[in-house]
Amino acid sequence: MSLEVQVIELLSSFPHWLATMIIGAMPIFELRGAIPIALGVYEMSPASAFTFAVLGNMLPVVPLLLFLGPVSEYLRRYTIFDRFFSWLFGRTHRNHSERFERYGTLALTLFVAVPLPVTGAWTGCAAAFVFGIKFRHSLPAIFAGVLIAGMVVSVVTLTGMGLLATM
Secondary structure, three states, X not given: OOHXXXXXXXXXXXXXXXXXXXXXXXXXXXXXXXXXXXXXXXXXXXXXXXXXXXXXXXXXXXXHHHHHHHHHHHHOOOHHHHHHHHHHHHHHHHHHHHHHHHHOHHHHHHHHHOOOOOOOHHHHHHHHHHOOOOHHHHHHHHHHXXXXXXXXXXXXXXXHHHHHHHO
């Protein structure tokens, strides 16, 4: 059984709006998974699916932006976490440093807006931390990226559902 099916079954007893928010908040799915599930499985309206997925996706952003630094510093005392954070932050810096240095918060917005794996709000928070983007700049940049990604995912999902309905 796939992870998506397991999550849907686990959340089946929750109200659909809450399940959509929880899926949107999960780093594995974010709104890229929440919107298609809300529209296709829960049969929510596009506006409701978008709203609850965006709200869910933004739930972990403030704590991540505020506490990623102190938590990573604390956990780096342990070898396994030090290796993990070195790998994660090194990979993020290697793969995206040129764009972030050139475009700053606009790059963060576009990075979060691209609806592909490992480009969402969770990774955007890590990128903001790695590149030293201040909270007051990173929060609106990530929010804008989440809104753009939500619109793209909604349009693609609704288009796909429409095409499938005509077959």
